[in-house]
Amino acid sequence: MTxxxxxxxxxxxxxxxRALLADRAAPAALPxxxxxxxxxxxxxxxxxxxxxxxxxxxxxxxxxGQGAGPREAAVVLEELGRAVTPLPYxxxxxxxxxxxxxxxxxxxxxxxxxxxLLADLAAGRxxxxxxxxxxxxxxxxxxxxxxxxxxxxxAGHRPRTPAAETPAPHTIPAPAPAPIPAVADAVLADxxxxxxxxxxxxxxxADAEIRPLTPLDLTxxxxxxTVPADAAGTRxxxxxxxxxxxxxxxxxxxxxxxxxxxxxxxxxxxESVRHTRTRHQFNRPVGSFxxxxxxxxxxxxxxxxxxxxARNAADALATGSADAPLAVAVAQAYCSRVAVHAAEECVQLxxxxxxxxxxxxxxxxxxxxxxxxxxxxxxxxxxxxxxLVGLPAPAGR
Numbered sequence: 001m002t003x004x005x006x007x008x009x010x011x012x013x014x015x016x017x018r019a020l021l022a023d024r025a026a027p028a029a030l031p032x033x034x035x036x037x038x039x040x041x042x043x044x045x046x047x048x049x050x051x052x053x054x055x056x057x058x059x060x061x062x063x064x065g066q067g068a069g070p071r072e073a074a075v076v077l078e079e080l081g082r083a084v085t086p087l088p089y090x091x092x093x094x095x096x097x098x099x100x101x102x103x104x105x106x107x108x109x110x111x112x113x114x115x116x117l118l119a120d121l122a123a124g125r126x127x128x129x130x131x132x133x134x135x136x137x138x139x140x141x142x143x144x145x146x147x148x149x150x151x152x153x154x155a156g157h158r159p160r161t162p163a164a165e166t167p168a169p170h171t172i173p174a175p176a177p178a179p180i181p182a183v184a185d186a187v188l189a190d191x192x193x194x195x196x197x198x199x200x201x202x203x204x205x206a207d208a209e210i211r212p213l214t215p216l217d218l219t220x221x222x223x224x225x226t227v228p229a230d231a232a233g234t235r236x237x238x239x240x241x242x243x244x245x246x247x248x249x250x251x252x253x254x255x256x257x258x259x260x261x262x263x264x265x266x267x268x269x270x271e272s273v274r275h276t277r278t279r280h281q282f283n284r285p286v287g288s289f290x291x292x293x294x295x296x297x298x299x300x301x302x303x304x305x306x307x308x309x310a311r312n313a314a315d316a317l318a319t320g321s322a323d324a325p326l327a328v329a330v331a332q333a334y335c336s337r338v339a340v341h342a343a344e345e346c347v348q349l350x351x352x353x354x355x356x357x358x359x360x361x362x363x364x365x366x367x368x369x370x371x372x373x374x375x376x377x378x379x380x381x382x383x384x385x386x387x388l389v390g391l392p393a394p395a396g397r
Contacts, residue, residue: 004311010075016052017079020044025085027267027360034218034363039086040188048076048087049124055093056122058101060109065122070252074259074314081263084360084367086219088127088185094256095375096128096193097121099249103200103237113234117191117202128191128202130249131225134184137376138251138328139384179211179224184374186210186223193236194227200242203233217370219363251328254375255317258310258331261371265303265335265342268364272296272349279351292349299345306338329385333378339368 006014024044033039049055057073059065066072073094080089100118104110110118120126186192187210194201209226237245273296276287286292313331316324343365347354354361372378386393 002312002315004308004315006075007071010072013052013054013072014075014079017048017054017076018082020047020052021079021083021085025083027083027363030084030086030219030360030363031357039219040221041086044085045087045127046124048089049093054089055124058094058097059118059122063109063115063122064119070256070314070317071311074256074310077256077259078263078266078310081260081367082267084219084264084363086221088129088188090253090257090260091129091185092121092127092189095130095249095253096191098252099130099193099200099245100128100236102245102248103241112236113202114236126190127185127188128193129183129185129189130246131180131183131186131192131194131203131227132246132250133180133182134220134222135182135373135376136250137380137384138247138254138325140250140376140380177226177229179209179226181224182213182215182222183225184220184222186225187212187221192225192227192233194233195242195246197239199235199239200237200245201233201235203227203231207231207233215370217366219367220370250375251325252317254332254381255313255324255328257371257375258306258313258328258335261335261339261368262303262306262310264364264368264371265299265306265339268339268342268346268361269296269299269303271361272299272346275350275353295345295349299342302338302341306335309334326385326388329381329388332376333381333385336368336372336378340365340372343368 024041024047030039033041053066054073054076056065057068057076058070059067061067077090077094079085080087097118100110100114100121103114109115117126117128121128183192186205189205192203192205192208194203207228208231209228211224211226213222213224215222236242273287276292276296277285279286287296309327309331313324313327315321316327321327343361347361347365350359350361353359376384383393385391
């Protein structure tokens with residue numbers, strides 16, 4: 001029988017990460033950081049990735065990692081979710097790392113350029129992101145190459161008729177590559193993993209055009225990424241292996257995102273309970289009113305169920321279970337809704353305080369809403385779930 005309880009090692013890892021974040025990334029200070037120097041803290045990333053060793057949890061020991069697995073990475077993400085910490089852990093240490101690991105030959109770790117990049121990621125020396133929109137879910141078709149189009153004619157240009165004189169030969173410039181929209185953490189990345197028709201390429205971020213966008217969730221930066229055709233980078237895999245590796249990376253991202261959403265929901269519930277215990281109206285704590293008790297009790301039940309779903313997804317990924325896609329679909333379809341509900345309740349139960357910029361509740365709500373679309377919407381995962389269990393959509397849908 002699968003044991004979804006936290007092991008002693010996982011509890012010790014949680015304590016170390018929570019202590020680091022409490023000291024360096026307290027939620028109460030986050031709104032001020034968003035207005036000031038920006039949310040990303042390079043020193044905090046070095047401490048988490050290198051000193052704690054969290055960046056290498058999925059990487060084998062022979063490549064400089066910790067040789068742990070998705071269950072341990074899920075614990076780190078729970079704590080990062082509790083503090084909505086703006087670090088590229090999910091995108092680099094989970095999705096990009098899992099994509100590279102999936103390139104390994106049967107029975108061994110990756111070799112060649114992928115192995116060197118994994119060693120750098122495990123040590124926290126570099127970060128990498130998969131150059132796909134954040135909304136791309138596991139099983140979704142990868143964006144194809146842009147359809148070439150002729151450049152528009154210059155102003156005043158008059159086309160010749162067929163009977164006209166044959167024009168002098170001229171060269172039509174190749175169309176510019178289409179930008180990849182909404183790539184998460186691209187502005188923080190050193191390497192872009194770019195799926196192309198001829199396979200998966202590792203391209204230095206300095207060789208690409210990265211245009212920051214204004215996201216709803218200011219703690220997870222988005223950018224439009226344009227990779228020039230002449231920025232070939234290093235080809236890591238053939239097309240078939242590339243598609244399989246990308247699917248594996250996106251599956252891990254969706255499955256472990258549920259743990260981040262769990263941590264976010266837990267903080268929102270705990271903060272709501274704490275506030276309603278200390279906030280008084282009519283000379284009694286507002287948390288003593290039955291209507292609010294019922295709302296928080298219902299939320300506690302949802303968070304408890306979300307924990308089971310998230311832990312099951314992490315365990316299925318860790319054991320390589322054939323049911324991993326099913327577990328991930330269930331976890332994402334459920335945990336994304338619970339995280340949003342918990343954040344909404346946190347804002348509302350804080351009353352006027354929850355509506356202010358200075359209180360971090362709005363940061364949690366924005367992260368929860370953005371996470372609803374990350375690595376596939378709830379609808380995407382419900383469709384995947386229906387296909388996995390043989391429940392086709394109604395006719396005429």
